[in-house]
Each structure stands twice: as structure tokens, then as C-alpha cells.
Amino acid sequence: MRIIALPLTTRATASSSRVPNAVLPLTHYHFQPPLRKTEKGKQTIVNRVVNKAAEAWAGFGKAPQSNWKRRVFVYGEQLIDRIDFEELSLQGVDPSLGPRIGQLRRGDADIDGSLIQIPIFYPPSADLGHQSTSPLPHMQLILSRRTPHHRKGFYKWLVIAPLTAPFALIPIIPNLPFLYAAWRAWSHYRAWKASEYLQDLIKSNHILPLPSPELDQVYASCDVVFHPQSDKLSKHTSEDNRPDPNKDPTSSQPRLLLNGDAIPQILALFKLPDSAGSSILRAIEQARTRILVES
Numbered sequence: 457m458r459i460i461a462l463p464l465t466t467r468a469t470a471s472s473s474r475v476p477n478a479v480l481p482l483t484h485y486h487f488q489p490p491l492r493k494t495e496k497g498k499q500t501i502v503n504r505v506v507n508k509a510a511e512a513w514a515g516f517g518k519a520p521q522s523n524w525k526r527r528v529f530v531y532g533e534q535l536i537d538r539i540d541f542e543e544l545s546l547q548g549v550d551p552s553l554g555p556r557i558g559q560l561r562r563g564d565a566d567i568d569g570s571l572i573q574i575p576i577f578y579p580p581s582a583d584l585g586h587q588s589t590s591p592l593p594h595m596q597l598i599l600s601r602r603t604p605h606h607r608k609g610f611y612k613w614l615v616i617a618p619l620t621a622p623f624a625l626i627p628i629i630p631n632l633p634f635l636y637a638a639w640r641a642w643s644h645y646r647a648w649k650a651s652e653y654l655q656d657l658i659k660s661n662h663i664l665p666l667p668s669p670e671l672d673q674v675y676a677s678c679d680v681v682f683h684p685q686s687d688k689l690s691k692h693t694s695e696d697n698r699p700d701p702n703k704d705p706t707s708s709q710p711r712l713l714l715n716g717d718a719i720p721q722i723l724a725l726f727k728l729p730d731s732a733g734s735s736i737l738r739a740i741e742q743a744r745t746r747i748l749v750e751s
Contacts, residue, residue: 459576459663460486460671460726461591462736464743465710482746483594484541484739485576486732487549487650528632535636539643541739542602547643548735549650573664574657577726579675580667582713590665596658603651609644613637670725678718710747714740 464482516532519525536544578591620633657663719733 457574458488459574460488460722460728461576461578461595462486462722462739463579463582463591463675463713464739465712465747480594480597482739482743483591483598484736485545485591485595486726486728486735487545488726488728489548489550532636537738537741541735541742542598543606543643543647544735544738546602546606546647546650546654549646549653551649551653573662575664575666577666577668577671579671580669581672582675589667592658592663592665596655599651599655599658603648603655606644606648606651610641610648613641613644617641668725671722674718674721674725675713677721678714712740712744712747716740 462484464484466481516525516529519529576591576595578589580589617634617637620631620637623631623633654663714736716737719736722728722736723730723733
């Protein structure tokens with residue numbers, strides 16, 4: 457398992473309406489679970505249901521444009537794009553696939569060096585919003601606020617789901633409101649348990665920050681700076697033309713650190729699948745929206 461920290465802004469509201477009055481740099485954390493060959497017979501019932509649902513949803517996306525399944529798929533993807541990217545990122549963490557806290561030692565429990573540590577790669581020159589260049593303080597703060605939010609969201613959607621049962625009386629189409637409510641309950645539950653799991657890993661010193669000079673180069677080549685005052689992207693072709701934080705009057709305002717052009721480089725650097733690129737792009741677009749709202 458490894459983690460990739462991608463700072464998105466210099467500063468911005470930590471989460472859209474979730475953490476009021478909290479100003480933090482927005483950061484997308486990509487969690488890459490270990491590759492394991494799981495036998496079909498050993499899959500849990502929940503994993504089977506989730507996999508079947510994912511296959512059915514992918515089938516909706518392959519339907520003809522005029523088909524109702526295709527329209528439902530397009531609208532559903534729009535709804536997903538509105539969900540906080542932090543929640544969608546935490547969905548990618550499955551504690552059952554990751555290392556267990558009690559098994560994260562090589563043998564001698566009395567030797568600190570025996571700890572098996574999970575790397576978190578980050579660009580050391582990026583503005584992480586605190587004195588330490590390590591992303592762990594920021595990550596721990598976000599997780600501590602995400603845990604109660606997702607716990608509350610899980611129980612809320614768990615109550616809402618049965619209330620959508622009458623929609624099953626409508627013929628022809630499936631009970632979409634119930635399916636959405638059930639999915640939101642599952643999403644919050646997954647994010648809740650993932651945030652607790654990650655907090656335990658941090659507290660037990662099992663996550664090791666590793667600066668990545670290669671990732672730093674990706675950020676250095678990303679010459680697009682977004683200022684919410686002008687609501688546009690201004691491109692700078694040389695290092696000399698970049699805004700000086702000590703002189704630029706808009707330096708106190710949040711600005712983007714990453715754009716879509718850098719995504720192919722990140723995918724190639726860490727050998728990530730194309731689906732990770734979609735998640736990163738969604739996070740960038742949400743960051744753009746949030747700093748506009750804040751300004």
C-alpha cells in the first residue's frame with residue numbers, strides 16, 4: 457500500500473460546507489492498495505454485491521444514447537462529481553486489503569526499526585499550509601474531521617433508504633432513489649471506516665512521509681495559476697514571470713497549484729491507472745469551485 461499526496465491549492469476551505477471556518481490547503485490523497493489475487497470463493501458478500509453493482513453501472517454507461525439507462529448513467533455521474541473528492545478518495549481504502557495494525561512489524565516488537573511503514577509521497581516544495589513540509593499533520597486533521605462527518609452521513613442515509621421503498625411501485629424502471637440512498641450509506645460507511653483506519657496508522661507511526669523530487673518537477677512544470685478574482689487562468693511561461701508571494705497582492709488569496717495538463721505525468725510517474733486520472737481531475741475541478749465560492 458502507498459499514498460500519494462497532491463496539493464491542489466495554496467489555501468482553501470477544507471471541505472465544502474463540511475468544516476465551517478476552517479482554512480486549509482486542499483490536498484488530494486490517492487490511496488493505492490496492495491495488489492492481491494483474491495479467489496472468488498473467498499470474497500465477502502459485501503464485496504460481491506459491490507462488484508455486481510459496479511458491473512451493472514458500467515453497463516448503463518454502454519447503453520445507446522437514447523436509452524433511459526444511458527441518461528440515468530450521465531445524471532448519476534454528475535451527482536458523483538458533486539460529492540466531496542475527499543469522500544471518494546477514502547472510498548478507495550479497504551482496510552481488509554491493507555495491512556492490519558497488529559501485523560505491521562517484521563518480528564521484534566521492541567525495535568522501532570522493525571516497523572513496516574507505508575510510504576506517502578509528496579512534493580516537498582509545495583505549499584502544505586504548515587511549518588512542517590510533511591503532509592501528515594494536514595492529513596491527520598482532515599481525517600479527524602471526516603470521521604464524525606461520515607459516521608453521521610452513514611446513519612442519515614441508512615434512515616432515508618427505507619423511506620424510498622414506495623418508489624418501487626413505479627413500473628418499468630428500478631427504484632433509483634433507493635439505490636442511490638443505499639449507495640450513499642455504503643459510501644459514507646466506507647469513508648468512515650477508512651478514516652479511522654488511516655488515523656490508527658498515523659498514530660502508530662506506520663505512515664512514512666517521503667519527498668518526491670520527481671513530483672516536485674511535475675509541479676514546477678505546471679505553470680497555470682488560477683486567481684479567483686479574475687475567474688480565469690493566467691499562464692506564465694518562465695520562472696521569472698511567476699507571482700512573488702511577497703509582492704503579489706493576491707498572494708493571500710487561494711490559488712491552484714495543479715491543472716489537468718499535469719495528470720498524464722503523475723499517472724506515468726507512479727504507474728497509476730486511468731481511473732486515477734479521473735479522480736485527480738475531479739478533485740482539481742472541485743478545488744477550483746471551492747476557492748471561487750470562498751472568494
